[in-house]
Amino acid sequence: MRHTYREIDACGVKVALKLLAGKWTPIIFYHLGAGPLRFTELWHEIPRVSKKVLVVQLRQLEEAGLVARSVHNGFPPEVSYQLTPKGAGLVPIMQSLDQWAMTHITEAVHIA
Amino acid sequence: MRHTYREIDACGVKVALKLLAGKWTPIIFYHLGAGPLRFTELWHEIPRVSKKVLVVQLRQLEEAGLVARSVHNGFPPEVSYQLTPKGAGLVPIMQSLDQWAMTHITEAVHIA
DNA sequence: CCGCATCCACGTAGATACTG
Protein backbone atom coordinates (compact mmCIF):
# COMPACT_ATOMS: atom_id res chain seq x y z
CA MET A 1 0.00 0.00 0.00
CA ARG A 2 1.15 3.47 -0.92
CA HIS A 3 0.84 6.32 1.56
CA THR A 4 -0.09 9.79 0.41
CA TYR A 5 1.63 12.98 1.46
CA ARG A 6 -1.21 13.94 3.77
CA GLU A 7 -1.13 10.59 5.51
CA ILE A 8 2.59 10.89 6.07
CA ASP A 9 2.16 14.27 7.70
CA ALA A 10 -0.48 12.78 9.97
CA CYS A 11 1.87 9.99 11.08
CA GLY A 12 1.99 9.82 14.86
CA VAL A 13 5.75 10.19 15.07
CA LYS A 14 5.64 13.32 12.94
CA VAL A 15 2.81 14.81 14.97
CA ALA A 16 4.70 14.20 18.20
CA LEU A 17 7.98 15.53 16.82
CA LYS A 18 6.28 18.63 15.50
CA LEU A 19 5.17 19.38 19.05
CA LEU A 20 8.49 18.54 20.69
CA ALA A 21 10.79 20.23 18.24
CA GLY A 22 9.92 23.84 18.92
CA LYS A 23 13.10 25.72 19.71
CA TRP A 24 12.13 26.27 23.35
CA THR A 25 9.91 23.25 23.96
CA PRO A 26 12.48 21.09 25.76
CA ILE A 27 13.46 23.76 28.25
CA ILE A 28 9.81 24.67 28.84
CA PHE A 29 9.10 21.04 29.63
CA TYR A 30 12.15 20.89 31.85
CA HIS A 31 10.97 23.78 34.00
CA LEU A 32 7.26 22.98 34.00
CA GLY A 33 8.06 19.36 34.79
CA ALA A 34 9.06 20.54 38.26
CA GLY A 35 5.64 22.09 38.84
CA PRO A 36 3.45 25.01 37.73
CA LEU A 37 5.05 28.37 37.09
CA ARG A 38 3.71 31.84 36.43
CA PHE A 39 4.52 33.42 33.11
CA THR A 40 7.21 35.75 34.32
CA GLU A 41 8.77 33.09 36.54
CA LEU A 42 9.08 30.80 33.53
CA TRP A 43 10.37 33.66 31.41
CA HIS A 44 13.10 34.43 33.90
CA GLU A 45 14.16 30.79 33.98
CA ILE A 46 14.76 30.81 30.24
CA PRO A 47 17.57 33.07 29.09
CA ARG A 48 17.43 34.97 25.83
CA VAL A 49 13.88 34.28 24.79
CA SER A 50 11.60 37.21 24.07
CA LYS A 51 8.24 37.35 25.79
CA LYS A 52 6.50 37.25 22.44
CA VAL A 53 8.19 34.04 21.37
CA LEU A 54 7.58 32.41 24.73
CA VAL A 55 3.91 33.31 24.52
CA VAL A 56 3.66 31.84 21.04
CA GLN A 57 5.33 28.61 22.11
CA LEU A 58 3.08 28.30 25.14
CA ARG A 59 0.00 28.95 23.00
CA GLN A 60 1.00 26.14 20.65
CA LEU A 61 1.58 23.74 23.51
CA GLU A 62 -1.70 24.78 25.05
CA GLU A 63 -3.55 24.28 21.78
CA ALA A 64 -2.04 20.82 21.50
CA GLY A 65 -3.18 20.04 25.02
CA LEU A 66 0.30 19.52 26.45
CA VAL A 67 0.22 22.55 28.73
CA ALA A 68 -2.64 24.03 30.76
CA ARG A 69 -3.03 27.79 31.23
CA SER A 70 -4.79 29.00 34.35
CA VAL A 71 -5.88 32.62 34.66
CA HIS A 72 -6.63 34.20 38.04
CA ASN A 73 -8.19 37.52 37.15
CA GLY A 74 -7.49 40.66 39.11
CA PHE A 75 -4.70 43.13 39.25
CA PRO A 76 -1.89 42.48 38.80
CA PRO A 77 -2.81 39.60 36.44
CA GLU A 78 -1.73 36.13 37.46
CA VAL A 79 -1.37 33.37 34.89
CA SER A 80 0.19 30.01 35.61
CA TYR A 81 1.23 27.20 33.31
CA GLN A 82 1.60 23.52 34.03
CA LEU A 83 1.98 20.26 32.14
CA THR A 84 -1.16 18.27 31.47
CA PRO A 85 -1.09 14.47 31.84
CA LYS A 86 -0.82 14.32 28.06
CA GLY A 87 2.20 16.60 28.16
CA ALA A 88 3.72 14.78 31.10
CA GLY A 89 3.57 11.59 29.06
CA LEU A 90 6.29 13.02 26.85
CA VAL A 91 8.72 13.60 29.70
CA PRO A 92 10.02 10.01 29.85
CA ILE A 93 10.51 10.09 26.08
CA MET A 94 12.61 13.23 26.45
CA GLN A 95 14.61 11.40 29.09
CA SER A 96 15.16 8.58 26.60
CA LEU A 97 16.39 11.10 24.07
CA ASP A 98 18.74 12.56 26.64
CA GLN A 99 19.97 9.09 27.52
CA TRP A 100 20.58 8.33 23.86
CA ALA A 101 22.44 11.60 23.44
CA MET A 102 24.62 10.95 26.46
CA THR A 103 25.52 7.56 25.06
CA HIS A 104 26.26 8.68 21.54
CA ILE A 105 27.07 12.39 21.59
CA THR A 106 29.88 13.15 23.96
CA GLU A 107 29.85 16.86 23.15
CA ALA A 108 26.28 17.35 24.33
CA VAL A 109 25.64 18.93 27.69
CA HIS A 110 23.24 17.19 30.05
CA ILE A 111 20.58 19.65 31.17
CA ALA A 112 17.11 18.22 30.69
CA MET B 1 23.19 27.50 38.39
CA ARG B 2 22.26 29.42 35.31
CA HIS B 3 22.63 27.88 31.87
CA THR B 4 23.80 29.95 28.96
CA TYR B 5 22.24 30.00 25.52
CA ARG B 6 25.04 27.93 24.04
CA GLU B 7 24.70 25.29 26.70
CA ILE B 8 20.98 25.06 26.08
CA ASP B 9 21.54 24.48 22.40
CA ALA B 10 24.00 21.73 23.25
CA CYS B 11 21.47 20.00 25.51
CA GLY B 12 21.19 16.33 24.60
CA VAL B 13 17.46 16.45 24.04
CA LYS B 14 17.81 19.35 21.65
CA VAL B 15 20.64 17.69 19.75
CA ALA B 16 18.60 14.52 19.34
CA LEU B 17 15.45 16.38 18.34
CA LYS B 18 17.36 18.42 15.81
CA LEU B 19 18.36 15.18 14.13
CA LEU B 20 14.94 13.53 14.34
CA ALA B 21 12.83 16.48 13.33
CA GLY B 22 13.88 16.78 9.71
CA LYS B 23 10.76 16.66 7.57
CA TRP B 24 11.62 13.28 6.05
CA THR B 25 13.66 11.75 8.87
CA PRO B 26 10.91 9.57 10.34
CA ILE B 27 9.97 7.99 7.03
CA ILE B 28 13.63 7.50 6.14
CA PHE B 29 14.13 5.68 9.42
CA TYR B 30 10.99 3.68 8.81
CA HIS B 31 12.23 2.36 5.49
CA LEU B 32 15.89 1.95 6.39
CA GLY B 33 14.87 0.23 9.60
CA ALA B 34 13.82 -2.73 7.45
CA GLY B 35 17.28 -3.01 5.92
CA PRO B 36 19.66 -1.25 3.53
CA LEU B 37 18.25 0.39 0.43
CA ARG B 38 19.76 1.92 -2.67
CA PHE B 39 19.18 5.60 -3.25
CA THR B 40 16.57 5.23 -5.95
CA GLU B 41 14.79 2.45 -4.07
CA LEU B 42 14.49 4.69 -1.06
CA TRP B 43 13.44 7.60 -3.22
CA HIS B 44 10.63 5.58 -4.77
CA GLU B 45 9.40 4.52 -1.34
CA ILE B 46 8.95 8.15 -0.33
CA PRO B 47 6.28 10.03 -2.23
CA ARG B 48 6.67 13.66 -3.17
CA VAL B 49 10.22 14.27 -2.07
CA SER B 50 12.66 15.67 -4.60
CA LYS B 51 15.96 13.91 -5.10
CA LYS B 52 17.82 17.00 -3.98
CA VAL B 53 16.03 17.20 -0.67
CA LEU B 54 16.42 13.49 -0.03
CA VAL B 55 20.14 13.77 -0.71
CA VAL B 56 20.43 16.68 1.71
CA GLN B 57 18.56 14.84 4.45
CA LEU B 58 20.68 11.72 3.98
CA ARG B 59 23.86 13.80 4.06
CA GLN B 60 22.82 15.33 7.38
CA LEU B 61 22.00 11.94 8.85
CA GLU B 62 25.28 10.59 7.53
CA GLU B 63 27.23 13.48 9.01
CA ALA B 64 25.54 12.85 12.34
CA GLY B 65 26.51 9.19 12.14
CA LEU B 66 22.96 7.86 12.08
CA VAL B 67 23.10 6.52 8.54
CA ALA B 68 25.95 4.85 6.66
CA ARG B 69 26.50 5.44 2.95
CA SER B 70 28.17 2.70 0.94
CA VAL B 71 29.42 3.36 -2.57
CA HIS B 72 30.11 0.53 -5.00
CA ASN B 73 31.89 2.21 -7.88
CA GLY B 74 31.25 1.28 -11.47
CA PHE B 75 28.63 2.05 -14.00
CA PRO B 76 25.83 2.49 -13.34
CA PRO B 77 26.69 3.86 -9.87
CA GLU B 78 25.38 1.95 -6.89
CA VAL B 79 24.96 3.65 -3.52
CA SER B 80 23.21 2.06 -0.58
CA TYR B 81 22.15 3.51 2.74
CA GLN B 82 21.56 1.80 6.06
CA LEU B 83 21.11 2.71 9.70
CA THR B 84 24.17 2.64 11.92
CA PRO B 85 23.89 1.21 15.45
CA LYS B 86 23.76 4.81 16.66
CA GLY B 87 20.86 5.51 14.35
CA ALA B 88 19.13 2.24 15.19
CA GLY B 89 19.18 3.32 18.83
CA LEU B 90 16.64 5.97 17.98
CA VAL B 91 14.13 3.51 16.54
CA PRO B 92 12.66 2.44 19.90
CA ILE B 93 12.31 6.10 20.85
CA MET B 94 10.35 6.73 17.68
CA GLN B 95 8.17 3.79 18.60
CA SER B 96 7.58 5.40 21.99
CA LEU B 97 6.56 8.60 20.24
CA ASP B 98 4.19 6.68 18.03
CA GLN B 99 2.76 4.90 21.05
CA TRP B 100 2.26 8.24 22.80
CA ALA B 101 0.57 9.66 19.71
CA MET B 102 -1.75 6.68 19.40
CA THR B 103 -2.78 7.12 23.01
CA HIS B 104 -3.32 10.85 22.89
CA ILE B 105 -3.95 11.86 19.29
CA THR B 106 -6.81 9.95 17.81
CA GLU B 107 -6.58 11.76 14.48
CA ALA B 108 -3.03 10.61 13.80
CA VAL B 109 -2.44 7.81 11.33
CA HIS B 110 -0.21 4.95 12.39
CA ILE B 111 2.52 4.47 9.82
CA ALA B 112 5.95 4.37 11.40
C1' DC C 1 22.00 5.93 -11.32
C1' DC C 2 23.22 9.31 -8.25
C1' DG C 3 23.83 13.80 -7.17
C1' DC C 4 24.80 18.98 -7.60
C1' DA C 5 23.48 24.01 -8.82
C1' DT C 6 20.28 27.54 -8.92
C1' DC C 7 16.53 30.00 -7.62
C1' DC C 8 12.34 30.42 -4.86
C1' DA C 9 8.52 29.99 -1.10
C1' DC C 10 7.36 29.64 3.52
C1' DG C 11 7.42 29.10 8.50
C1' DT C 12 9.57 30.04 12.68
C1' DA C 13 12.03 33.04 15.59
C1' DG C 14 13.88 37.60 17.20
C1' DA C 15 13.98 42.95 18.19
C1' DT C 16 11.47 46.46 19.72
C1' DA C 17 7.80 49.14 21.37
C1' DC C 18 3.20 49.56 23.30
C1' DT C 19 -1.13 48.26 26.56
C1' DG C 20 -5.18 46.65 29.92
Place this chain on the structure above:
DNA sequence: CAGTATCTACGTGGATGCGG
Protein backbone atom coordinates in the same frame (compact mmCIF):
# COMPACT_ATOMS: atom_id res chain seq x y z
C1' DC D 1 2.06 41.24 35.16
C1' DA D 2 1.10 39.30 31.05
C1' DG D 3 0.63 39.94 27.16
C1' DT D 4 -0.06 42.27 21.67
C1' DA D 5 1.64 44.66 17.30
C1' DT D 6 5.04 45.26 13.67
C1' DC D 7 8.80 44.52 11.15
C1' DT D 8 12.75 41.83 9.96
C1' DA D 9 16.09 37.76 9.48
C1' DC D 10 17.16 33.20 8.53
C1' DG D 11 16.86 28.17 7.90
C1' DT D 12 14.56 24.50 5.79
C1' DG D 13 12.32 22.56 2.13
C1' DG D 14 10.83 22.58 -2.90
C1' DA D 15 11.07 22.95 -8.39
C1' DT D 16 13.71 22.37 -12.06
C1' DG D 17 17.55 21.37 -14.88
C1' DC D 18 22.41 19.72 -15.71
C1' DG D 19 26.45 16.38 -15.22
C1' DG D 20 29.81 12.35 -14.15
